[in-house]
Amino acid sequence: MSTYRWMIVLVLSLFISCCAKAGTYSLNLRYQPSKEFPSLQQKIGPSLGIAPIKDERPEILYVGIHNPLQGLPQRFRSEPFPLEKAIVDLLSGAFARRGIKTIPVSGWDGKPESLKDMETDSVLLIEIRRFWAEGKAAPFKSNLKTSIQFVFHVGVKREGRVFIRNMEVEREMTFFSVTPERVETMVNQILTDIFDNFLSNPY
Numbered sequence: 001m002s003t004y005r006w007m008i009v010l011v012l013s014l015f016i017s018c019c020a021k022a023g024t025y026s027l028n029l030r031y032q033p034s035k036e037f038p039s040l041q042q043k044i045g046p047s048l049g050i051a052p053i054k055d056e057r058p059e060i061l062y063v064g065i066h067n068p069l070q071g072l073p074q075r076f077r078s079e080p081f082p083l084e085k086a087i088v089d090l091l092s093g094a095f096a097r098r099g100i101k102t103i104p105v106s107g108w109d110g111k112p113e114s115l116k117d118m119e120t121d122s123v124l125l126i127e128i129r130r131f132w133a134e135g136k137a138a139p140f141k142s143n144l145k146t147s148i149q150f151v152f153h154v155g156v157k158r159e160g161r162v163f164i165r166n167m168e169v170e171r172e173m174t175f176f177s178v179t180p181e182r183v184e185t186m187v188n189q190i191l192t193d194i195f196d197n198f199l200s201n202p203y
Helices: 003-019 040-044 083-096 112-117 180-200
Strands: 023-028 047-050 064-067 074-079 101-104 122-138 141-156 161-175
Touching: 023 180, 040 141, 047 083, 064 180, 074 083, 074 180, 083 101, 083 122, 083 180, 112 141, 112 161, 122 180, 141 180, 161 180
Parallel strands: 023 074, 047 101, 047 122, 064 122
Antiparallel strands: 064 074, 122 141, 141 161
C-alpha cells in the first residue's frame, strides 16, 4: 500500500475515533437458542424457583467500556437494567418456551437440606462473577475483549442434591472501530454459547 493510502487510512481511523461520542449506551441483551433441549423439563421438572441473583462484579452499574484514542470513554449498560433483571428475563423466557414455569423465590441458602421446603421441583441460583466488554482504540484498529462468567447452582428436589456448574467464556476480536452494535453482538453471542451449554446439560 502506498504512503498516500496509508495516510488516508490513518486519518480516517483517527477521525472515527475522535468523533465517537462519549456517554452511556444500552446493550439490548438477547438470547436466541441455537439448539433444542429435549431433556430439559425431565431434568428440571414442571416448575423452577429462581432465587435472587448474586452479582459479585466490582462494577455493577456498567457491563463495559470503550476507550477511544482521544476524548472521553463510552460506557455500556444492559437493557433491561440492571443486569440481574436481564439475565432472569432471558432465562425465564427460555424455560417457559419449554414448558417450565419459573417462580421467583425470596431466597435460598444453596444447601440440599433446604430443598424439601421448596414448593417448586427445582431451584436455580446464579452468581455473576464477570460480565465485562472492553474496547481499546489504536491507529488502524480497535481491540474488543469480552469476558463473561456465571456459576449456576441447581437444586433438584427429587434428587436431594445441588449441582454446580461454572460457565465462562472470554473472547477477543479486532475491528477497524469498536461500536456499540459490535459490542452488543459479541456479548449476545457469548450469552448464547453459555446458555445453550447450560440448558443442554443443567447438571
